Amino acid sequence: xxxxxxxxxxxxxxxxxxxxxxxxxxxxxxxxxxxxxxxxxxxxxxxxxxxxxxxxxxxxxxxxxxxxxxxxxxxxxxxxxxxxxxxxxxxxxxxxxxxxxxxxxxxxxxxxxxxxxxxxxxxxxxxxxxxxxxxxxxxxxxxxxxxxxxxxxxxxxxxxxxxxxxxxxxxxxxxxxxxxxxxxxxxxxxxxxxxxxxxxxxxxxxxxxxxxxxxxxxxxxxxxxxxxxxxxxxxxxxxxxxxxxxxxxxxxxxxxxxxxxxxxxxxxxxxxxxxxxxxxxxxxxxxxx
Amino acid sequence: xxxxxxxxxxxxxxxxxxxxxxxxxxxxxxxxxxxxxxxxxxxxxxxxxxxxxxxxxxxxxxxxxxxxxxxxxxxxxxxxxxxxxxxxxxxxxxxxxxxxxxxxxxxxxxxxxxxxxxxxxxxxxxxxxxxxxxxxxxxxxxxxxxxxxxxxxxxxxxxxxxxxxxxxxxxxxxxxxxxxxxxxxxxxxxxxxxxxxxxxxxxxxxxxxxxxxxxxxxxxxxxxxxxxxxxxxxxxxxxxxxxxxxxxxxxx
Numbered sequence: 191x192x193x194x195x196x197x198x199x200x201x202x203x204x205x206x207x208x209x210x211x212x213x214x215x216x217x218x219x220x221x222x223x224x225x226x227x228x229x230x231x232x233x234x235x236x237x238x239x240x241x242x243x244x245x246x247x248x249x250x251x252x253x254x255x256x257x258x259x260x261x262x263x264x265x266x267x268x269x270x271x272x273x274x275x276x277x278x279x280x281x282x283x284x285x286x287x288x289x290x291x292x293x294x295x296x297x298x299x300x301x302x303x304x305x306x307x308x309x310x311x312x313x314x315x316x317x318x319x320x321x322x323x324x325x326x327x328x329x330x331x332x333x334x335x336x337x338x339x340x341x342x343x344x345x346x347x348x349x350x351x352x353x354x355x356x357x358x359x360x361x362x363x364x365x366x367x368x369x370x371x372x373x374x375x376x377x378x379x380x381x382x383x384x385x386x387x388x389x390x391x392x393x394x395x396x397x398x399x400x401x402x403x404x405x406x407x408x409x410x411x412x413x414x415x416x417x418x419x420x421x422x423x424x425x426x427x428x429x430x431x432x433x434x435x436x437x438x439x440x441x442x443x444x445x446x447x448x449x450x451x452x453x454x455x456x457x458x459x460x461x462x463x464x465x466x467x468x469x470x471x472x473x474x475x476x477x478x479x
Numbered sequence: 480x481x482x483x484x485x486x487x488x489x490x491x492x493x494x495x496x497x498x499x500x501x502x503x504x505x506x507x508x509x510x511x512x513x514x515x516x517x518x519x520x521x522x523x524x525x526x527x528x529x530x531x532x533x534x535x536x537x538x539x540x541x542x543x544x545x546x547x548x549x550x551x552x553x554x555x556x557x558x559x560x561x562x563x564x565x566x567x568x569x570x571x572x573x574x575x576x577x578x579x580x581x582x583x584x585x586x587x588x589x590x591x592x593x594x595x596x597x598x599x600x601x602x603x604x605x606x607x608x609x610x611x612x613x614x615x616x617x618x619x620x621x622x623x624x625x626x627x628x629x630x631x632x633x634x635x636x637x638x639x640x641x642x643x644x645x646x647x648x649x650x651x652x653x654x655x656x657x658x659x660x661x662x663x664x665x666x667x668x669x670x671x672x673x674x675x676x677x678x679x680x681x682x683x684x685x686x687x688x689x690x691x692x693x694x695x696x697x698x699x700x701x702x703x704x705x706x707x708x709x710x711x712x713x714x715x716x717x718x719x720x721x722x723x724x725x726x727x728x729x730x731x
Contacts, residue, residue, distance in 0.1 A: 240574045243730050261729065262576070270574040275567035280508050281500065292496045294575045295489045321508070334571075347574070 193376035200247035210400035223387040226397035232380040269343035279323035308340035348379040417442035427452035490581040497585025502592030542665035547597035551590035552630025559638035579726040587631035615693035622689035625711040632718025667697035685710035
């Protein structure tokens, strides 16, 4: 049995189809990342998988339970941080995490113990009695992460969990996520940060215009690119043989000597380059914006 | 993985947890919030007492009780919308065994706790200043509970209609005017002459009729009071139907 099984999932809003037949499989003990530009369907997919939104077609199973027909069973086994979620600001981190765990159905003793462990893990124990409104944005985001990771849910969904976090805070969260998945649970997260996907994911799914366009381990995806380096040129300098991404052109080469005049950047190929050349609309979005 | 509960016992506990976190905790953190909700009914009480002495004071106390119950409903609109639209707290709770009904009841209870100091204040004033027998006290309690149920359920339904939190502010002010000041809450329904039946059109004035009758500050016939109860129960049924329509975690 897999943690997440999605097949041909569809969902529209008005006349627009946001998910056009998504297929995803995620095993237990894995951090899976969904990468994609704005409007690609990331949040819609999470809302369906967390039983908040009805799909219009296809199937989705979480921990072996159908998200449509067995929603209560699914809800017992998952935890989610929705996009742009914030903790209740007049509460303290301890109160917030503790009450969330009670709402999840944990006993008071379990909830107290898990609250302490999670706050310590996320570096919030010293601030446990400080009202959340006195914490920085990054700290209050960590309170949410502490709450869902304390839940000990089988599958955790995080919709852009590290938005607004500084580099140090992000690493604290990454470490906690790794530790959580090592316990056998699955984490499914969306992010805009390609570096984040590369650093913590066991598997990456690229979504574009409602379809999964590629997936695999981060290093496997990078290896799909030719050569070792990426040479970036302005489009105006290109001879037409490069891959155009927004206003830039990418050429993949094996040696730095192959970088010609006019190159504005030369760097080792990375997941970012794979994402940029795979998700065409990302380039288009950059062009517009 | 830890064992997670989801039965009736959990739902009751979840409602109490929500009542604690949204009702008791804010009062303990900042009692000023409670005082601020009492500002308007106390102002009206003082005004009526100064203008009309004894009978004005009783009317002000009865109106204050009804107003306080009403404010627990209107506060629910703001809180439920805030949790859904701004904090995404409701979405956080969707992925738990807590049912939407327990969530709704918990929020409604929290608003009662929040307004409890006001209810206690006006109740004490009523006991000190108006003749109430046991039957009258039961009538007052029953009508206020019906009012709380009706306004809370309708408020929760209303909160789901908003897509932007700031819109709730304007609606709450308008509702306070339409339900708390315009109908016969601070004055007897008989002042409306032949149009006294208008009091049945909103739950607040139907409740005010019962309370005014119980403390004998206005005289209503048995039929009129009976109709006030029918109106209150009808509003409760309307609220139940509306709430059951929207108290679902999943968006279709």
